[in-house]
Amino acid sequence: MTIKNSLAALEGCGLIVRKRQGAGFPNRIYVKIPSGPATQTDRKLSGRETENCPMDRQKIVPVTDRKLSGNKKEINKNHSENKRSKAVPAVYGKYQNVFLTENELFDLKQDVPDWQQYIEKLSSYMASSGKTYQNHAATIRSWALRDKPASTTRNYDYEEGESL
Numbered sequence: 633m634t635i636k637n638s639l640a641a642l643e644g645c646g647l648i649v650r651k652r653q654g655a656g657f658p659n660r661i662y663v664k665i666p667s668g669p670a671t672q673t674d675r676k677l678s679g680r681e682t683e684n685c686p687m688d689r690q691k692i693v694p695v696t697d698r699k700l701s702g703n704k705k706e707i708n709k710n711h712s713e714n715k716r717s718k719a720v721p722a723v724y725g726k727y728q729n730v731f732l733t734e735n736e737l738f739d740l741k742q743d744v745p746d747w748q749q750y751i752e753k754l755s756s757y758m759a760s761s762g763k764t765y766q767n768h769a770a771t772i773r774s775w776a777l778r779d780k781p782a783s784t785t786r787n788y789d790y791e792e793g794e795s796l
Contacts, residue, residue, distance in 0.1 A: 725755025736769035
């Protein structure tokens with residue numbers, strides 16, 4: 633119970649994120665690094681230590697699953713994936729748990745008129761329920777579409793001699 637309570641307290645403060653792996657598999661726990669002067673450490677981590685410390689929303693690939701060399705197609709595929717992953721998401725919402733890249737935020741501003749309210753709504757919902765989402769921009773967009781009233785314009789025009 634002590635560990636459960638401690639993990640719940642850390643998650644409530646926004647210092648960790650727990651991701652469910654499914655039935656029979658352990659949850660993954662990601663440590664969030666807060667910004668500011670408290671992030672400075674007394675020592676530098678070696679390359680091997682930082683290799684096992686994932687940042688938020690990054691995939692962990694065990695050393696045993698990595699290929700040391702590959703053909704040109706695989707190398708180009710990995711290179712293009714790395715280019716796409718360089719868009720670092722910024723943190724939004726009251727609970728600092730909504731991650732959006734600059735492009736996603738720009739698109740949301742164009743598509744969703746009250747985008748700020750949806751970011752706060754998503755942040756509050758994720759903090760209170762413990763749910764996580766693969767893509768926060770897609771979630772906000774789907775919530776906006778769901779909340780949008782159906783446009784039913786009725787046509788009351790008629791021709792002479794017609795009955796309504």
